[in-house]
Amino acid sequence: MPSTFKHPAHVPMWRGAKAAYLLIAMCIFPVAIGGYWAYGNMMPAGGILTALYIFHGHDISRGLLAATFLLVVFNCLSSFQIYSMPVFDSFEAFYTGRTNRPCSVWVRSGFRIFYGFISLFIGIALPFLSSLAGLLGGLTLPVTFAYPCFMWICIKKPERFSYSWYVNWGLALLGTAFSLASSVGGVWSIINTGMKLKFFKPN
Numbered sequence: 001m002p003s004t005f006k007h008p009a010h011v012p013m014w015r016g017a018k019a020a021y022l023l024i025a026m027c028i029f030p031v032a033i034g035g036y037w038a039y040g041n042m043m044p045a046g047g048i049l050t051a052l053y054i055f056h057g058h059d060i061s062r063g064l065l066a067a068t069f070l071l072v073v074f075n076c077l078s079s080f081q082i083y084s085m086p087v088f089d090s091f092e093a094f095y096t097g098r099t100n101r102p103c104s105v106w107v108r109s110g111f112r113i114f115y116g117f118i119s120l121f122i123g124i125a126l127p128f129l130s131s132l133a134g135l136l137g138g139l140t141l142p143v144t145f146a147y148p149c150f151m152w153i154c155i156k157k158p159e160r161f162s163y164s165w166y167v168n169w170g171l172a173l174l175g176t177a178f179s180l181a182s183s184v185g186g187v188w189s190i191i192n193t194g195m196k197l198k199f200f201k202p203n
Contacts, residue, residue, distance in 0.1 A: 080119075135187055137186065
């Protein structure tokens, strides 16, 4: 999607991102809730796909299992584009700001290939990052749940002890509490299961 100073791409991209996130939530939350309802604490480390293979591999046809795994591959390929949209938009904004001209198709494709290569390289070079997922997720959680509320309070300066003031402070503190809980859980998981630092040796 071309981005210029007169017609910035972030406006239609934001509409598309909201629709995409809603669609993703409608797909992922039922799977997560249904998976926990079905397996509970018996859920293996690989998630719902591993649980399907372990618990139902003998009574589900291989064609259905293959279709399920293929749907996950499609989901990963499409969600990578959606979750990486802010990065692509930042690349394009930097490019248009420096060159004062819109991004061509080749430049946008180059940005996406470059970012995909960097992501793949990090995934291969540092395969133990999945062990740090809980800790890293907890440390970055305030960016989504707490910082926007604090920023809104600082920028808009709502009346002290008003409804919006209480709501934003409450949501910000709740997001901070979620972040602390996730970070503590991530540290506990690392202590409990251990972590092997292996570079360029994916499991």
